[in-house]
Amino acid sequence: MIKMHFDSEFINRFKSFLSSNLFTQPIDAKSSYWTDYSKKISVKVENSSLFIEGEAGNYIPPKKYSTKFFYELAEPFIKKIFYSNVPGRMSYEGAFNKIMNENEIPAHQQLKFNDKKIIAKNISECKKIFPFNYAINKHYIRSYYYINILSSYIDLTKTKFIAEIGAGNGNLLSLLKYHYSPKSIVDIDLPETLILSIPFLKNLFPDSKILLPNEIDQKINQETLQKYDFVFLTPNQIANLEENLIDLFLNTASFQEMHISQIEKYLNVIQKVGKKDSFFFNSNRVEKVPYDGKKNESYSSIKPTRFSEYPFFKNDILLIEICRFLSLTQDHPLYTKLEKIIK
Secondary structure, three states, X not given: OEEEEOOHHHHHHHHHHHOOHHHOOOOOOOOHHHHHHHHHOEEEEEOOEEEEEOOOOXXXXXXXXXXXXXXXXXXXXXXXXXXXXXXXXXXXXXXXXXHXXXXXXXXXXXXXXXXXXXXXXXXXXXXXXXXXXXXXOHHHHHHXXXXXXXXXXXXXXXXXXXXXXXXXXXXXXXXXXXXXXOOEEEEEOOHHHHHHHHHHXXXXXXXXXXXXXXXXXXXXXXXXXXXXXXXXXXXXXXXXXXXXXXXXEEEEOOHHHOOHXXXXXXXXXXXXXXXXXXXXXXXXXXXXXOOOOOOOOOHHHOOOEEHHHOOOOOOEEEEEEEOHHHHOOOOOOEEEEEXXXXX
């Protein structure tokens, strides 16, 4: 359980969100995976404190020098001892250092880092620039890896408006906000998962101006985004986004947990709401069955979500490959894709 403190103004606004009708979603809004895991996310409000817990989507790292902090420091060494000879079981630290120091010549549309633009060349540099009073867990390491990719192809200092679909607690968004200062960030997620990201991002950026889902009563346009550092939307509210608005869309390890029909809706939004020559970055499993992990009689009837079957638009593909970094750290391969929106 994670504890955070806030002033009364934020607490009252957050309580209003929790009591809103936005938690009533259409029956097809969630895959069976998220139908199960969204029930495991909860929050308790006591005076000026929030107590948050959850499993999927909750990748908030431990505070520095806590018991869990020291455990996570030791975890890579433990893995090195027990998994050193097992393919795909390198630590995130080791995988990051390995990939960032390779000098392979890429083939067409394969990843090529720009050494002059990347934000960190190794884990030591990540730790030096990491701004928050938390440990750099594997999810933050992965976020720095993604930022190295993005900064190699995009001038992130000019991306005024960024949107992420399925941001979890907001690790990647927090780094983009701190290091590149976009004018506004839109977090689109299930209301249950926004329970995690809203307080976490507000805790990291206490002076930020935020717009909560229950406070939205009109179209989200450029004028709206100019007023807020963070705008939080539920899937039911994506129609509120004005066309030709966003400079960079993100989706990492989220489409893989949806059905193709849900992915299609989001791809339509990205194509419509993204500006001409904006970007869409996407990193998801080659294949995943979107279920809750408990195999039963209905498991065999659940169709796997396959990256190759995503109904992509015909945009300009800058990068597409099996993610070499994550192939070193886990068994299941992921595709990484970056495209420029053509209109």
